[in-house]
Amino acid sequence: MSSSGPLATTFITHEVTNQAPPLVYDAWKTDLPLREAVAREGASWAEADIAKYGPLVGGELMQLGFIANENKPKFKPFDRYGNRLDEVEFHPAYHRIMEAAITHGIPNYAWRHEKTPGAHVARMALSYLHNQADQGTSCPLTMTYACVPTFRHHAGLAAEWLPRITSASYDSRFIPASQKTGITIGMGMTEKQGGSDVRSNTTRAQPLGERGPGNPYALVGHKFFFSAPMSDAFFVLAQSEGGLSCFLLPRFTPTGERNAIRIQRLKDKLGDWSNASSEVEFQGAVAFMVGEEGRGVATILEMVALTRQDCMIGSSSLMRQALVQAIHHARHRKAFGRRLIEQPLMMNVLADLALESEAHTVLTARVSRAVDAGHRDPREAAFARMATAVGKYWVCKRAPTFVNEAQECLGGAGYVEEANLPRLYRQAPLNSIWEGSGNIQCLDVLRAATREPESREALFQELMKAQGAHPALDAEMARISKDFADTATLETRSRFVVERLALALQASLLLRAGNSQVADTFCETRLGGAHGNCFGTLPAHAPMKALIERAFADGAVS
Missing domain, CATH: 2.40.110.20 (Butyryl-CoA Dehydrogenase, subunit A; domain 2)
Known part of the structure; x- marks a missing residue:
């Protein structure tokens, strides 16, 4: 009987419908909060360079990221003859990702444009994009970026090594x-x-x-x-x-x-x-x-500070990618007669995630500007010392819960390895542990606040720039001042104090960024108490559709 006859159609069990199409997109063009933050923090001059990386991240590198993670590095202690090697073998996908990253400036852009204000902000944006495609390569890229100040402690070593460190060439030999x-x-x-x-x-x-x-x-x-x-x-x-x-x-x-x-x-x-x-x-x-x-500790401290900044970048971009995956799925999947994104409770979840993601992005960008300006402006350097620890604690702590909520938006599909959310979820706890766990960051905040009054003053002045813009922020700043004044139990309470400090700083930045829908919703929910313990608990009057569209504009994917 012909394969096109009745028997062939007898065993066709179903057609594949109601599934989201493959996500191939421009990770820069579709990220309005990131683009606004880059311009606001002084790196609009680099937009053309950053924009080149957006389609690569949302296309080729995203696929290479899957392959590189499916093929883990292999340790080669000896060759076939018994000679000691101590080498690590990587899949070609890993090398291609590294090549693209170094060519586009992930570890070197800030140093090659060091004399231009905003160079570290531009590099932050490149790293933020890259980390969404593959997180593992961000480790060597971060350390290569962060090592430059430590090399500069010795002019001879710097002269010998820095030209190759700041090179745009990847050489895996x-x-x-x-x-x-x-x-x-x-x-x-x-x-x-x-x-x-x-x-x-x-x-x-x-x-x-x-x-x-x-x-x-x-x-x-x-x-x-x-x-x-x-x-x-x-x-x-x-x-x-x-x-x-x-x-x-x-x-x-x-x-x-x-x-x-x-x-x-x-x-x-x-x-x-x-x-x-x-x-x-x-x-x-x-x-x-x-x-x-x-x-030794003082010598390597600047390198550690820059890697902590990159922990913030890594976690904020990880959450961004999880949000993109959740919105994309919800726009194409139907349930109970409507697309998921039209269901009121799913809208609440997605809008809440979008709000959270933007808050982390603006804080990360602001810290990057402080890092950038720190060698020119002592006040910015003082702000960076305290704000980096505050941000590293809070942004990194939020990632696992955030990614898990995004997984839930996909249901069972979000738990399957063919989606990238399981990889994001495994990655999510790393940055809160690497380069000093949460307790270390909180102790660093207290140390800076007590031993470096200029750091505390700079951070509170940053908060005060939004004074009067929202009553919830004004009330929070008053509480934080009292919290720091009570020194008897401050170390024991430091996690709570640093958390509230991070939220207040995010609120101040969002209010000054000028989007009232984002800022007012954040202040009402994160500072004013109109929010539950889980995502998806925004008040009914929150501008949910606007928050989602702002996060990932409809029609932006292909």
Whole structure:
């Protein structure tokens, strides 16, 4: 019987209908809150460069992100003959993502345009876009971006290394850095016995000649978290004769031999699958002191501050991508006779997520402007020191709950690996842990508030710029002042205080951004109490349709 006859049609069980089409879109053009924030914080001059990355993120890189996460890095300790390798092998999709990121400036744009105000804001936008396609590659990209101030503690090392760090070329070859067109930088700070308490590190550094900055040392010890082990060099902390010091540890010695960095294993992580994290031992590895001896924490602190900024960028962009997926699904899926996006309760959920996402985006952009302007304006530098910790705590804490709510918008499909929401959900807790957990951030806020009065003053002046714009914010600022004044139990209450400080700062920024629908709804719900403990609890009069359309304009996807 012919395959086109009656028997062939007998076993056709169904047609595929009521499913959202594949999402291919321009991640920059469709993100009005991000575009407004970039212009507001002084980087409109870079829009043409940022715009080039938008279609790439929403198209090719999104697909490569799936592939890179399905094919995890592989540790190659030895070759077939038994020679020690200590290499990490990556899928070609990973290398293509890295190539696109470095070419478009994720780690280097801010430094190549450093003399132009707003360069770090422009780079923030590029990173915000990139992280939506793949989160794992953002780890080495972040550290390569953040290492520049630490290199500048030694002019000779900076002159040798920075041209390749700020290069727009990706070179994945496992060869000495001096032979490459572009390089990446990793970091190793924590050890088994100490974690965040890096002053308890036991790794020892012995001079191979003269002591002091720029000179070679032999490192003996270990790192329990050694990020991006395929990088060309790493900043590490080790105990020298003068105390805990900072060292640059290359993968190859000055004579071109593989350095004695012994990878013990790759971490089997909850998420971040496209990236490799490792445990290592140093068996006399050659490294070079950077900064003053015994001042290792102070030397590496600027690098840590920039990576904390990137934790904010990572979490805010992660939430953005989850929101995009939820809105796209709701616009095409029907239930009970209407599209999901037309159902009142689903509208409430999506609008609430959109409001939350925009608040995190404006705070992230404002902190990036402070980082950018900090070397020119002491007040901006003071604001950045406190606001980075406040933002890192709150933005990163909100990501897991946010992504889970977006998953629920897709129902069972949001729990299946073919959607990218499971990957986002696994990734969501990372940034609240990396570079100092929530408690560390809260303690840093208290430390800055008590020991650096200029930081506290700068942050409160930022809040006061919206004084009188909404009664809920005025009341919140008065409460926060009282909270800080009661020092007896301040450390115990610090999570609550920092949370309210973050919400007040977001409210102040939104009010000054000028969209009354967004700002008033945020103040009423986040500060005024007209909100429940879950997303989707906006009051009935909230401008839900406008919030959704603003977040992801209808008809913007293909």
